[in-house]
Amino acid sequence: MRMTMRTTLASVLVALMASAAHADVTLSVLLDTNSETTALFEALSKSYQQKRPDVSFDVESRPGGSEGDNLVKTRLATGEMADIFQYNSGSLFQALKPERTLADLSGLGNAGNVTDIFRKVVTAPDGTLRGIPFGPAMGGGIFYNRKIYADLGLQVPKTWAEFMANNAKIKAAGKVAIAQTYGDTWTSQLFVLADFYNVSTALPDFATKYTANQVKYATTPVALRGFEHIEEVAKAGLFNPDFGAARFGDGMRMVATGQAAHFPMLTFGIGNVSQNNPEALPDLGFFAQPGDDATKNGLTIWMPSALYAPAKSENAAEAKKFLDWAASREACEQMAAAVPSGPYLIKDCSLPKSIPQAVSDMLPYFETAGRTAPALEFLSPIKGPALEQITVEVGSGIRSARDAAALYDQDVQKQAKQLGLPNW
Known part of the structure; x- marks a missing residue:
């Protein structure tokens, strides 16, 4: 009888401990408003809940651009950040002071799955890993409509002059040559940011000198070209009326x-x-932003955003468990199946066999040595917060390219001083 009671008591204790270990928990999550972000997180969370039905997610969205940046910084500063949040890697990550505000993920079991190229852009100044890649690496360039190109007999351009010649033919045919969407101000920056492959090809040490305050956009002709591209296409009347x-x-x-x-x-x-518009995917193509030399045509690439946990959270342990799983090959391939829009940065994570045409257009840049270069924000901690407003002014005819570049140099100086960089 005593043995039976002891066995029963032990069983109850084990059950109670198991229940405590797997008590229902709701993790709050903060994501940006992009539909791809939503699709990626849905793929992750649904798969995770099959393994952990005791975990649920309360998802909230935030705006993009500078408004979203300020919201993330404010919530981290006030202790009101969600248990898990998605945000940029690279320079904007560094601006969060990650060694103080974000949880250290270096000890996660799957931390070793994070590729070296991505690890560099989510590593805090103290050498610790603070983020898990969320989504594919991206190219910054130009989407194009393959039907329009076929109907007008156009070829994918490898120089800016060829691109502008295509635009002239498209406009002459009565079509909108270039869609622009300044209602979302962050989208106005692409002609500047996606031109960095061309900048770095001409000046391989530009990022280092830029961080050391030894070169400027306004006084470096090849860097100024991005602002001039916006001015040129705007003056040519190539945009949609709205x-x-x-x-x-x-x-x-x-x-x-x-x-x-x-x-x-x-x-x-x-x-x-x-x-x-899934029916339109076969008609959507992609090419790198052309430079001045067709023999040096290549793609500026962006690292994906990351999933982070704040350093202080009531659900820190459960948030880390989810992030650990998000760093697994299984989780990565769940995302790749949901959104196959580029290479993923978890080791041995493969894309599905069937991928959109625009992804097929992008992959050769990644597969050929020397045809990709990271965007400047992944090589330098400096990115001025006002760039999107400045580029809107250029595209709207309010400010010249040269004046805009000079104003952006001033904007960058403020951020460099906030970061305490030397020589500023």
């Missing part, structure tokens, strides 16, 4: 369905078309 109010989703719809021939954008936009 470019000042149109939003990101409008731009992706326009280029996919043939309402516009081009849309300068990051390749994560493939996910938007996949969700909203």
Whole structure:
């Protein structure tokens, strides 16, 4: 009888401990408003809940651009950040002071799955890993409508002059040559940011000198070219009439369905078309932003955003368990199946056999040595917060390219001083 009671008591204790270990928990999550972000997180959370039915997710969205940046910083500073949040890697990650505000993920069992190229852009100054890659690496360039190109007999351009010649033919045919979507101000930056492959090819040490305050946009002709590109296409009257109010989703719809021939954008936009206009995916192509030399044609690439946990959270242990699983090959391939819009940065994570045409257009850049270069924000901690407003002014005819570059140099100086960088 005593043995039976002891056995029963032990069983109860084990059951209670198991129940305590797996008590129901709701993790709050903060994501941006992009449809691809939503699709990726849904794929992750549904798969995770099959393993952990005791965990649920309360998802909230935040705006993009500088408004979203300020919200993230404010919530971290006030202790009101969600248990898990998605945000940029690279320079904007460093601006969060990650060694103080974000949880250290170095000890996670799957931390070793994070590729070296991504690890560099989510490592705090103290050498610790603070983020898990969320989504594919992206190219910054120009989406184009393949039907319009075929109908007008156009070839994918490898120089800026060829691109402008294509635009002239498209405009002459009565079509919108370039969709612009200044209703989402962050989309106005692409002609500057996606030109960095061309900058770094001409000046391989530009990022180092830029961080050391030894070169400027306004006084470096090859760097100034991005601002000049915006001014040139605006003066040529190549935009959609409603470019000042149109939003990101409008731009992706326009280029996919043939309402516009081009849309300068990051390749994560493939996910938007996949969700909203899937029938148009075969007509959506992509090419790198052309430079001045066809023999040096290549792609500026963006690291994906990351999933983070704040350093202080009531559900820190459960949040880390989820992030550990998000770093697994299984989780990565769940995301790749949901949004196959580029290469993923978890080791041995493969894309599905069937991928959109625009992804096929992008992959050769990744597969050929020397045809990709990271965007400047992954090589330097400096990115001025006002760039998107400045580029809107250039595209709207309010400010010249040279004045805009000089103003951006001033904007960058403020941030460099805030970061305490030497020589500023």
